[in-house]
Each structure stands twice: as C-alpha cells, then as structure tokens.
Amino acid sequence: MRVHAKRAGALxxxxxxxxxxxxxxxxxxxxxxxxxxNEIFSLHMTIxxxxxxxxxxxxxxxxxxxxxxxKSQGHKPANFHENTVVEVLWTIIPFVILVVMAIPAxxxxxxxxxxxxxxxxIKVTGYQxxxxxxxxxxxFGYFSNMATSKDEIYNRQDKSENYLLDxxxxxxxxxxxxxxxxxxxxxxxxxxxxxxxxxxxDAIPGFINETWTRVDEPGIYRGQxxxxxxxxxxxxxxxxxxxxEDEYNEWVAEQREAAERERxxxxxxxxxxxxxxxxxxxYASACAACHQADGSGAPPAFPALRGSQIVLEDMDxxxxxxxxxxxxxxxxxxxxxxxxxxxxxxxxYERNAWGNNTGEMVTPKEVFEYKNQE
Amino acid sequence: xxxxxxxxxxxxxxxxxxxxxxxxxxxxNHKDIGTMYLIFSFTMFLLGGTMAMVIRAELFQPGLQxxxxxxxxxxxxxxGLIMVFGAVMPAFVGLANWMLPLxxxxxxxxxxxxxxxxxxxxxxxxxxLVSTLFMSGGAPNFGWTFYAPLSTTYGPPSTTFFIFAxxxxxxxxxxxxxxxxxxxxxxxxxxxxxxxxxxxxxxWLITAFLLIAVMPVLAGVVTMMLMDINFGTSFFDxxxxxxxxxxxxxxxxxxxxxxxxxxxxAFGAVSHIIPAFSRKPLFGYxxxxxxxxxxxxxSFVVWAHHMFTVGIPIAGQLFFMYATMLIAVxxxxxxxxxxxxxxxxxxxxxxxxxxxxxxxxxFTIGGFSGLMLAIAPADFQYHDTYFVVAHFHYVxxxxxxxxxxxxxxxxxxxxxxxxxxxxxxxxxxxxSFIGMNLAFFPMHFLGLAGMPRRIxxxxxxxxxxxxxxxxxxxxxxxTQLLFLLIVVKCVKGGEKAAAKPWDGAEGxxxxxxxxxxxxxxTTPPEVK
Numbered sequence: 032m033r034v035h036a037k038r039a040g041a042l043x044x045x046x047x048x049x050x051x052x053x054x055x056x057x058x059x060x061x062x063x064x065x066x067x068x069n070e071i072f073s074l075h076m077t078i079x080x081x082x083x084x085x086x087x088x089x090x091x092x093x094x095x096x097x098x099x100x101x102k103s104q105g106h107k108p109a110n111f112h113e114n115t116v117v118e119v120l121w122t123i124i125p126f127v128i129l130v131v132m133a134i135p136a137x138x139x140x141x142x143x144x145x146x147x148x149x150x151x152x153i154k155v156t157g158y159q160x161x162x163x164x165x166x167x168x169x170x171f172g173y174f175s176n177m178a179t180s181k182d183e184i185y186n187r188q189d190k191s192e193n194y195l196l197d198x199x200x201x202x203x204x205x206x207x208x209x210x211x212x213x214x215x216x217x218x219x220x221x222x223x224x225x226x227x228x229x230x231x232x233d234a235i236p237g238f239i240n241e242t243w244t245r246v247d248e249p250g251i252y253r254g255q256x257x258x259x260x261x262x263x264x265x266x267x268x269x270x271x272x273x274x275x276e277d278e279y280n281e282w283v284a285e286q287r288e289a290a291e292r293e294r295x296x297x298x299x300x301x302x303x304x305x306x307x308x309x310x311x312x313x314y315a316s317a318c319a320a321c322h323q324a325d326g327s328g329a330p331p332a333f334p335a336l337r338g339s340q341i342v343l344e345d346m347d348x349x350x351x352x353x354x355x356x357x358x359x360x361x362x363x364x365x366x367x368x369x370x371x372x373x374x375x376x377x378x379x380y381e382r383n384a385w386g387n388n389t390g391e392m393v394t395p396k397e398v399f400e401y402k403n404q405e
Numbered sequence: 406x407x408x409x410x411x412x413x414x415x416x417x418x419x420x421x422x423x424x425x426x427x428x429x430x431x432x433x434n435h436k437d438i439g440t441m442y443l444i445f446s447f448t449m450f451l452l453g454g455t456m457a458m459v460i461r462a463e464l465f466q467p468g469l470q471x472x473x474x475x476x477x478x479x480x481x482x483x484x485g486l487i488m489v490f491g492a493v494m495p496a497f498v499g500l501a502n503w504m505l506p507l508x509x510x511x512x513x514x515x516x517x518x519x520x521x522x523x524x525x526x527x528x529x530x531x532x533x534l535v536s537t538l539f540m541s542g543g544a545p546n547f548g549w550t551f552y553a554p555l556s557t558t559y560g561p562p563s564t565t566f567f568i569f570a571x572x573x574x575x576x577x578x579x580x581x582x583x584x585x586x587x588x589x590x591x592x593x594x595x596x597x598x599x600x601x602x603x604x605x606x607x608x609w610l611i612t613a614f615l616l617i618a619v620m621p622v623l624a625g626v627v628t629m630m631l632m633d634i635n636f637g638t639s640f641f642d643x644x645x646x647x648x649x650x651x652x653x654x655x656x657x658x659x660x661x662x663x664x665x666x667x668x669x670x671a672f673g674a675v676s677h678i679i680p681a682f683s684r685k686p687l688f689g690y691x692x693x694x695x696x697x698x699x700x701x702x703x704s705f706v707v708w709a710h711h712m713f714t715v716g717i718p719i720a721g722q723l724f725f726m727y728a729t730m731l732i733a734v735x736x737x738x739x740x741x742x743x744x745x746x747x748x749x750x751x752x753x754x755x756x757x758x759x760x761x762x763x764x765x766x767x768f769t770i771g772g773f774s775g776l777m778l779a780i781a782p783a784d785f786q787y788h789d790t791y792f793v794v795a796h797f798h799y800v801x802x803x804x805x806x807x808x809x810x811x812x813x814x815x816x817x818x819x820x821x822x823x824x825x826x827x828x829x830x831x832x833x834x835x836x837s838f839i840g841m842n843l844a845f846f847p848m849h850f851l852g853l854a855g856m857p858r859r860i861x862x863x864x865x866x867x868x869x870x871x872x873x874x875x876x877x878x879x880x881x882x883x884t885q886l887l888f889l890l891i892v893v894k895c896v897k898g899g900e901k902a903a904a905k906p907w908d909g910a911e912g913x914x915x916x917x918x919x920x921x922x923x924x925x926x927t928t929p930p931e932v933k
Contacts, residue, residue, distance in 0.1 A: 056850070056869055056870070057850060057853075057854040057866065058850045058853070058854075059850075059853055060786060060853040060854075061854075061855075067782075068786075070782065071782050071783050071785065071786055074780055074782055074783050075777065075780075075783045075786070078776065078777050078780055078783065079777065082773035082776060082777065085773075086769070086770070086773065089740060089741070089744055089769065090766060090769075092744050092748060093744045093747060093762075093765070093766070095748075096744070096747040096748045096749070096750065096752065097747070097752060097762070100683075100747070100748070100749055100750055100751065100752050101751070101752050101753070102684065102751040102752060102753045103753065106749075106750075106751045106752075107751060108683065108684040108685040108749065108750045108751040109685060109749040109750070110685065110686065111688070111749075112685075112686040112687060112688050112689070112690070112746075113688065113689055113690075113691075113692075117745070118689055118692050118738070121737065121738065121741045122734060122737075122738055125733060125734050125737045126734055129730045129731070129733060129734070132730070132780065133726070133727060133730060136726065136780045136781060136782055136783070137723060137726075139782040140719065140722060140723065140726070140781050140782050141719065143782060143785070144719045144722075159559075183468075184468060184469050184862060185468065185469055186468040186469075186470060190467060190468065190865060192865070193864075194467065194864055194865050195467075195862060195863065195864045196864050218554070218558075218559065219552075219554055219555040219558075219559050220552055220554075220555065220649060222714060222788075222789060224857070226786060226855040229785060229786060230785070231714050231785045231786070231788060231789075232714060232716065233714045233715045233716060235643075235649050235650060235715065235716070236554065236643040236644070236649060237643020237644070237647075237648065237649065238643070238649075238650065238716065240715075240716035241716075254855070255855075255857050255860070256857070257788065257789040257790065257857040257858075258552075258789060259478070259547065259548045259552070259555065259858075259859040260555065261478075261546075261555060261559060262473075262474040262475045262478060262546070263474060264474075264478075264859060264860060265474065265857075265859075265860030265861050265862050265863070266474075266862070329475070330541075331541055331542050331562060332542055332561060360558070361558070361559050
C-alpha cells in the first residue's frame with residue numbers, strides 16, 4: 032500500500048488505456064461526511080504513511096544490497112550473522128510505533144461504540160435480498176429494493192449513472208441528529224455499509240447490533256451489502272437520503288398517513304383484477320428474486336410456481352407456505368413481512384398468472400382471518 | 406510392501422521402486438509421496454486457477470455477461486477451497502516429504518504407511534468436492550468461509566458432500582502433521598540438536614503443531630453444520646436457540662492459524678534460499694526460530710479480527726486489535742533478518758532467488774495492509790471489501806505460492822538430477838511478477854473506493870481498475886503453464902546437476918548426489 036506505487040499503477044493504467052477518463056481512477060478512501068468517517072480516514076492515512084516510511088527504509092536497504100552487493104560486480108560476502116543490539120532495536124522500535132498507533136485507534140473505537148442519547152431510532156433488517164427500515168418511534172416501516180433493471184444488468188440497455196446503487200425507497204434521516212441504527216437480519220447474515228458515514232455493521236439473525244451516525248450534510252449517500260448473503264448479494268444496495276429536519280418531519284407525517292391508509296385497505300372489497308395488479312408488483316419485489324418473474328423458479332432450491340400442485344389446488348397449503356414459510360429451507364415466513372393486502376394479492380396473482388388460470392382469489396380479509404385463527 | 410521390489414539397484418545398493426502404477430498406489434517412499442503431493446497440488450492449482458479466470462472474466466466489465474450470480478458464487482467458493490486445501494497445503498506437505506528426511510539425515514519419514522494413506526485420501530476428498538459442481542443445485546456457493554446459516558439452512562443440497570470432503574482432507578492433514586512431528590523429533594541425525602535444525606524443518610515442526618491444534622476444530626465446526634442440516638439440531642440457527650456468530654468464532658479459531666499454516670513453511674524455505682544466493686549465513690537464526698514460535702502462539706489469540714463488524718463487545722474488540730497488531734513485531738523481525746542476510750552478501754539472481762526476493766518485498770506489502778486491517782476502526786471501512794481481497798492475495802500469491810516456486814526451482818536439480826532451463830524460469834518469474842501485481846494491486850484501490858468482495862457485478866466507478874485487474878489475472882494465469890513446461894523439460898533431461906548445484910547452499914541435502922538414491926541416508930550422517 033505505498034502511495035508512490037499507487038501513483039505508478041495509475042500512471043501505468045493511464046498509459047495503457049489513454050481513452051479512459053482519469054476521473055474514475057480513485058485511489059484512496061474518501062474522508063466521508065461524518066465525524067466517525069473522518070476519524071477513520073485520518074487513522075487510515077496515519078497508518079498508511081507509517082507503512083510507507085517503514086517500506087522505504089526496509090526496501091531501501093534491500094535495493095541497496097541488490098544493486099551494490101552483487102556477485103557479478105565482484106562483491107565479496109561479509110560473514111556476520113548476528114548483532115544483538117540491532118536485533119533488540121528492531122524488535123522494540125516497531126513495538127513503540129504500534130503503541131503510538133493504538134492510542135488514537137482506541138479513542139475512535141470507543142466513540143464508535145457510544146450509541147447512547149440518540150434522537151432517532153431506526154431498525155434495519157436484512158432480507159434476501161433487500162433492506163427493511165422500521166422507524167421505531169413512528170409506527171411505520173418499508174422495504175428498500177434495488178431499482179436497477181434486469182435489462183441494464185444483462186447489457187440490453189445502457190447502464191444508468193447509479194447502476195446497482197439505486198433503490199426504490201431510500202432510508203431517510205434528518206441531518207444534524209444522532210441516528211441510532213438497530214441492525215438485524217431475517218434469514219442469513221448481511222452487512223449494512225455506507226462508506227461516507229464510516230458505518231458498517233453485520234445484520235445477523237437472532238442478534239440486534241447497534242451503531243449510530245450523525246450526518247451534517249444533506250445529500251444522497253450510497254453503499255452496499257458487504258456480507259455474502261446468497262445469489263443476489265451484489266444486488267442489495269443501501270441508499271440513505273439525509274434531509275433537513277423540517278423536510279424529515281414532513282416526510283415522517285406523510286409516511287404515517289400512508290401506513291394508516293394501507294391498514295384500511297384490508298377492509299376494502301377487492302376484485303380479482305385489482306388484486307392481480309397489486310399482486311404483480313408485490314410478487315416482483317418479494318418473490319421474483321427466487322421464484323423468477325415467470326414463476327419458473329430455480330429448482331431444487333427454489334421450486335417453480337407455474338403449474339405447481341400447491342398453487343393450482345390446495346389453497347390452505349398455499350396460504351400456510353406464504354404466511355408461515357417452510358422451516359429448514361430458504362422459503363421465509365412472509366406473514367410478518369407483507370401486509371394482508373399484499374399477501375392476498377401475491378397469492379391471488381400466483382394462482383392466476385403464467386397460465387395458472389384457476390380463477391380463484393383470496394381477499395385481504397380472508398388472509399387476516401387465516402393469520403388470526405390460531 | 407510390493408512397492409519396493411526386492412532387487413538391488415546398481416548404484417548405492419539401494420532398493421529401487423516397483424514398476425508401473427502400483428509403485429505410486431502402494432509406495433511408502435517419501436520421495437514418491439512427495440512427488441505425488443506436488444503433482445496433485447499443481448493440478449489443483451491449475452483447476453482453482455481456471456475458476457479464478459472465470460471470476461475475472463465475469464468481472465472484466467460491469468454487467469452480467471459470462472455466468473449467472475449462482476455460478477459466480479460457486480466459482481469464488483470453489484476457487485478458495487481448492488487453492489487453500491488443494492494447492493497450497495499439499496504443496497508444502499509435498500516439500501516436507503521430499504526435504505525433511507534429506508535435511509535431517511533420515512532414511513525416510515517416520516510413519517511411511519500412514520504417509521501413503523494421508524496422500525491418497527486427498528484425491529478422494531477433492532473428487533468428492535469437485536463432483537459437487539455437477540450435482541443438482543450446484544456446488545457450495547457460500548464462500549470458502551462458509552458462514553452459517555447461509556451454508557446450513559440456505560445451503561445447496563451438495564453441502565453434505567462438501568462437509569464429507571472437508572472431514573477427509575482434515576484427516577489427511579492431521580496424519581501428515583503427526584508424521585512430520587514424529588520424523589523431526591525422532592529421526593534427526595546424531596548431533597543435530599533442535600537449535601541446529603535447518604529453518605525449513607523448524608517452520609514445518611511448528612506448522613505441524615498448528616495443524617494438529619486446529620484441524621479438529623474445523624472438523625468440529627463442519628460436524629455441527631452436518632447436524633444442523635441433517636439431524637435437526639440448531640447450533641447455528643437463531644430460530645432454534647442457536648447462534649450464527651458461534652460459527653464464526655469456531656471457524657476463525659481454525660481459520661487464523663490456518664493462514665499461518667500456509668505461510669510458515671514458505672518462511673522456512675526462503676530462509677534457505679536467500680542465504681544460498683547471498684553467499685552469506687542467515688542473519689539471526691535464533692531470532693528467526695523464536696519469531697516463528699511467537700507468530701504461531703499469537704495466531705491462537707487473534708481470530709476475532711476477522712469479525713470486527715459482527716458486534717463483539719468493545720473490550721473484546723480492543724483485545725483482538727492489540728493482539729493482532731503485536732503480530733507485526735515477530736513478522737517484522739523476520740523481514741529485517743532476510744534483508745540483513747542480503748546486506749553485504751555476494752548476490753546473484755537465479756530463479757529461486759528472484760522468487761525469494763519478490764516474496765520478501767510483496768509479502769511485506771501484504772503485511773502492511775494486514776497492519777492497516779488490524780486497526781479496528783479502520784477495518785470497519787476495509788472489512789469485506791476488495792482491500793481485504795488484495796491483502797490476502799498479497800500474502801498468499803507472492804507469499805505462499807512464490808515461496809513454493811522458489812523452493813521448487815531451488816530443489817528441482819536435487820530432485821531430478823538436471824538443471825532446469827534458467828532463461829525460461831526467469832521468464833516465468835517476470836511474467837508472474839508483473840501479472841500478479843497488475844491483478845492484485847488495483848484491488849487495494851477498488852476496496853478503498855468501496856467495492857465489496859464476492860459480488861458478480863459492480864457499480865460503474867469500479868470498472869477501470871477491474872479491467873486492469875482482469876488483464877493481470879489472465880497474464881498470471883497463462884504464465885503458470887510455462888512452469889509445467891519447465892518442470893517437464895527438467896525431469897526429461899538437461900544439464901546434469903552436481904550434488905550441490907548452488908555454490909552458497911548449506912545443509913545435508915546437498916551432501917547426497919543429485920538425484921538422491923531411492924532410500925536417503927541408510928547410515929545417519931554426523932552433524933557437528
């Protein structure tokens with residue numbers, strides 16, 4: 032990690048591919064926008080420079096020997112093979128350097144672990160393969176899915192500026208407030224990372240990890256899942272929108288209202304067409320990653336739904352699998368993840384899409400009764 | 406014992422090898438077994454390398470063009486498993502088999518039949534592992550670290566075969582390690598006290614103890630997985646009261662010593678090669694031994710530095726940060742000693758020396774990035790990015806693998822009785838050196854810019870360096886076929902090698918003719 036070697040690397044790359052824009056040859060970590068990320072950046076630069084200096088000294092001596100002490104130049108070898116003073120010195124000096132390095136690192140770490148006195152608490156839950164954000168004091172929450180289309184990924188369409196780093200619903204936080212994040216997961220381990228904040232925390236099923244951030248600059252910040260979590264690990268970006276406090280409060284009020292309206296929808300009388308329409312969207316965001324948009328699945332891990340016995344015939348079994356999941360497999364319990372409306376819509380959609388034409392529908396009220404019968 | 410035909414070879418009055426396939430299947434000869442380990446390891450190196458080529462081809466540009474994400478994950482997983490367990494570890498066991506008896510003046514390994522068994526288990530294990538690629542649901546796809554519950558509840562059906570394969574290779578490694586310890590402790594030539602042992606012997610002795618300590622832990626963790634998958638337990642399943650983080654603690658308790666298992670024997674080999682081509686004794690022999698011992702001991706108390714982001718308490722975080730930083734001290738001592746050995750020597754740069762010098766430089770760069778990763782707060786930014794990929798490839802490729810190439814060129818004349826083609830070997834070195842740096846150095850920049858590891862597709866700002874990295878990887882990969890050519894050429898013929906082809910080399914192995922007789926020291930040499 033020597034800086035001059037980095038520059039040489041970039042220079043070499045630039046010479047080989049002159050057509051490319053140099054703007055993309057980012058070499059170093061960015062300082063970020065929070066106190067934590069700035070402290071990390073300064074630790075990173077300190078240790079980097081320490082390494083550069085040690086590297087110059089050690090490799091300097093080595094290259095001196097390589098050039099000056101060659102047999103081909105008639106150099107006669109010396110015969111020394113130990114020197115207690117030198118050996119003690121090069122044990123103690125690195126130790127002292129390490130102690131000097133450990134002091135600021137410890138201070139930063141203590142600060143990073145201090146999650147007390149937060150202004151906003153948000154629960155972040157990792158799912159295969161999206162994030163869910165629950166605003167704990169505000170009684171609403173939503174999923175955040177990648178917004179990049181398959182056409183872009185499979186090169187059928189030009190890639191947009193924020194290719195793979197765009198979501199439908201970003202996490203919204205107020206600037207200047209201490210936001211505490213409670214990080215967990217529903218299925219496998221994920222990891223929530225926003226480089227500009229210096230925040231990375233593993234999302235582990237059965238654990239609630241705490242971390243925090245305070246962002247002073249309004250803006251949109253992007254990151255990704257950083258723990259291998261299955262096939263779409265590369266496709267679950269994190270996008271955070273930091274907004275001024277007024278705007279944040281307005282947004283929270285809107286979200287609460289929307290959540291309330293959503294709950295009322297359960298009582299509405301739905302037609303097959305309405306459920307199908309809503310089901311297609313809900314299916315695309317909750318089911319298609321495994322069972323595929325055309326219901327063909329990816330057996331044996333992810334069974335096909337098109338032409339499936341359960342989907343075509345046994346309504347109770349269908350409800351049970353979607354609501355309660357299947358233990359020991361990748362099929363999650365969606366009962367707690369989706370609203371009654373979405374559950375009803377997804378099941379209705381699955382029973383009528385891709386030539387499954389059963390003509391049967393299940394209403395949100397029926398799903399509600401099913402969930403509350405036990 | 407049909408492996409040893411009851412005929413006397415003409416020179417040296419030794420038994421010769423049996424003819425045909427049974428020589429290899431039934432052999433108890435350390436040289437034959439060493440050769441088989443080395444051939445097996447190189448085969449696995451090419452197979453694992455092919456998978457790396459698939460990975461780099463997919464990552465050549467953004468978008469999905471070559472493979473689907475499911476298959477990409479299988480490739481990263483199998484590449485890691487095959488390189489760690491199939492290429493690097495068996496290569497060092499092969500070197501140990503060939504060189505330990507020659508270096509300590511022993512006729513063979515102490516437990517020759519077990520030696521045969523520990524080798525032949527390996528092809529079985531890897532046949533099982535590689536066959537998972539053709540199973541329904543595909544090969545393991547959860548990374549070489551196989552974190553639960555991705556590898557248990559969410560793993561493919563082939564996971565059980567993977568577990569079986571890991572068990573078998575674990576047994577093979579443990580038996581190999583027992584054999585190494587028994588050989589070194591019992592069969593040394595008279596006069597060879599512990600502190601007179603060559604460093605390759607020392608590093609392997611310590612490596613063998615590490616293997617015995619941690620391979621059972623690996624077996625334990627995969628057994629718990631087996632129970633979770635097939636017998637309804639919940640060791641790692643939170644919904645059954647289990648703990649997914651327990652998996653990581655147990656795995657890395659194995660995994661961290663494991664990374665030293667892959668580097669310590671290379672430390673030993675390089676400590677022979679640098680003095681030989683510097684024509685000057687190794688600087689600080691005793692401190693080298695103590696440094697290896699210290700590294701081995703510390704390796705047991707640093708495992709959680711792989712887990713800085715899982716949310717361990719701050720006291721634990723600090724302990725593991727300090728302990729990890731401490732490893733820089735003995736590692737630094739070793740590097741300083743190698744440089745001091747070169748200082749004021751009479752240096753020449755044949756292929757083994759080129760690889761050894763590159764080893765010291767590039768391993769040190771990997772050590773620097775390791776030191777950076779040890780700083781826990783900074784690790785929150787580096788963790789699971791390409792910076793980590795760059796770091797461990799810098800310690801494993803120019804570390805372990807260049808160490809193996811250096812050893813191979815250093816001892817090939819001894820093994821075959823012929824000199825290898827120096828021009829081709831130097832070409833192999835320079836192409837490997839350039840390709841390797843081109844492939845892995847840009848990964849530092851990618852990681853610092855924020856590219857996570859183990860992703861089949863990436864955001865557009867990472868495109869340029871990924872293309873450079875892929876070009877370097879293709880160059881490095883293709884170059885390794887040259888090594889095959891050089892070795893085949895050397896085995897078939899070439900300039901006759903003297904008993905001691907390197908004028909600065911020291912040690913008992915050079916007192917035997919090249920190639921050495923089928924049975925090495927039938928009367929032990931005297932070491933003064």
